[in-house]
Amino acid sequence: MRAEGDDAALQALFLPFADGLLSWPDTGGALFLRARDGWPLHQRALPGLVCEQSFKPEADALERSGLTRVEADDERLYPLVLVLPPRQRDEARALFARALARCAPGGRVVACLGNNEGAKSGEADLARIAGPVGNLSKHKCRVFWTAPMDGPADPELARQWLQADAPRAIAEGRFLSRPGLFAWDRIDPASRLLVEQLPPTLAGRAADLGAGYGYIASELLARCPGITALDLFEAEGRALELARSNLAQDAARVQLGFHWHDVTRGLTDKYDVIVSNPPFHAQGRADRPDIGRAFISAAAQAMRPGGQLWLVANRHLPYEEMLSVHFGDVRTVAQRDGFKVIAAVATPQAAPAAPTGAAREDRRKGKSRERNWK
Numbered sequence: 001m002r003a004e005g006d007d008a009a010l011q012a013l014f015l016p017f018a019d020g021l022l023s024w025p026d027t028g029g030a031l032f033l034r035a036r037d038g039w040p041l042h043q044r045a046l047p048g049l050v051c052e053q054s055f056k057p058e059a060d061a062l063e064r065s066g067l068t069r070v071e072a073d074d075e076r077l078y079p080l081v082l083v084l085p086p087r088q089r090d091e092a093r094a095l096f097a098r099a100l101a102r103c104a105p106g107g108r109v110v111a112c113l114g115n116n117e118g119a120k121s122g123e124a125d126l127a128r129i130a131g132p133v134g135n136l137s138k139h140k141c142r143v144f145w146t147a148p149m150d151g152p153a154d155p156e157l158a159r160q161w162l163q164a165d166a167p168r169a170i171a172e173g174r175f176l177s178r179p180g181l182f183a184w185d186r187i188d189p190a191s192r193l194l195v196e197q198l199p200p201t202l203a204g205r206a207a208d209l210g211a212g213y214g215y216i217a218s219e220l221l222a223r224c225p226g227i228t229a230l231d232l233f234e235a236e237g238r239a240l241e242l243a244r245s246n247l248a249q250d251a252a253r254v255q256l257g258f259h260w261h262d263v264t265r266g267l268t269d270k271y272d273v274i275v276s277n278p279p280f281h282a283q284g285r286a287d288r289p290d291i292g293r294a295f296i297s298a299a300a301q302a303m304r305p306g307g308q309l310w311l312v313a314n315r316h317l318p319y320e321e322m323l324s325v326h327f328g329d330v331r332t333v334a335q336r337d338g339f340k341v342i343a344a345v346a347t348p349q350a351a352p353a354a355p356t357g358a359a360r361e362d363r364r365k366g367k368s369r370e371r372n373w374k
Contacts, residue, residue: 007038009084012141013112014040021136022110022145030080031070031102033095037061050074054237056262077104083111085122090164091180092118096126097152097161105150112143129158167242176242177213182279187215190339191277194312195219197334197341202308204272205229209263209295212236214243216275221250227273229255235262264294267302274299275310280317289317300326303346315340 016022024030029048036058041049042065050068053059062069081099085092099109111126113119119142126144127133131153135144152158165179170186177184183191195216203226208217211232221227232247234240237260244258261267276299278292292313299309309327313319315338323330328347332340 007036008139009112009114009117009141010036010038011040012136012139012143013082013084013110015136015138015143016110016134016145018044019136021134022108025079025107028079028104030082031076031078032082032084033099033102034084034086035062035067035069035082036084037065037067041065041067056235056237056260057264060262060265075102077102077107079104079107081107081109083109085111085113086180087117088165088180088184089118089121089125091178092122093125093161094163094165094179096122097129097158097164100130100149100152100158101162103149106148108146108148110143110145112141115140115142129154129161167245171215175213175215175218175246178238178242181236181239181242182212184213188277189337190312190314191216193334193336193339194275194277194310194341195223197343198223198275198310200224201226202273202310203227204304204307205231205270206273206275207231207233207267207269207271207299207302209233209274209276209299210235210278211243212239212277214246216277217243218247218250220273220275221247221254224273227254229257231257231259231269231271233259233261233263233267235260263298264291266298269302270304271302272304272307273310274303274307277312280314289319292317292319293322296322296326300346305346307346309344309346310341311344312339312341314338 017024024046029050032049032051035051035053050070051062052070052072053062059069081103083095083099085095103109109130111122113122123133123135123142123144129152130146130149133144133146135142167176167178170177198220200223202224206220206227211217211234217230217232221230232243234243240258240260247256250256276295278295280288280292296319303309315335320330323342323344327344329345331343333343334341
């Protein structure tokens, strides 16, 4: 569970109920879209609450706290629908439209956004399809709610917004993507730089950590015919669904695995090749290099001796020291437009979480190691 104060939007979302402005439904329960765990969900009884979340770390946190999670294809109607909208506006509009569609006759939709995350725009958007809304501001957030409804105030606009985040073709039709995913409408320049550096001799069983909609994985298979199996690990379920579609043409020649998984919790299999463009933000805007370091640790533990890690990151992120702890050979192979590509080779000494004294002494003395880049 998040510590108190860590999630201002979640706190503000429940203020109308704590202050008596709104009542929790006596029957029928409540649906929480893009739910996040935190103390406001546990300070009082919330009968019938069910949560929907496609981001694996948040989904795992909800389940660890004993909350009930439902899948996105659940079609039940609820007298109360709670929403923590995302930052991306098309995705947020689609979520508002879904909230109205899941709201039972006479029910309400309640949403909350941070002031610096588009709170006023979000409130205006909900009002456009639902009619006048009430609001309350606190914790640098705005929580807003509909009157009891019997359907959208603007049914046609609500219908259009249901499709606002629908999958669509990008990159001249090469890939399907959708609003709200990382670099959803383009080829990410850091990922492009990484794939340009991949040597064609990479071979064996591979993994893509933080695979998104599958661009790096697709390029790895196209550029490296020696890859015999590829596992894609992605925490955002909406992205993983598209990766399945984008790599469907490769399934006949390569064993593919698609895993809805939080890489920071580690991997269970072993690989000859790992590629990654690790995320460096979580819910907020601040840099989170700890996420990238957790990816590096997971890759090190999952790498076969002699296996290769190819990673791209923002140039300022301090990953080299940790890479040197876990891998025998580390080098920066390219830098461009504020990004760097780092390649590292695993050795038997690099597998433990921390190096032995002998391994540290070897590195100090500059003991030669095999270099296996090409």
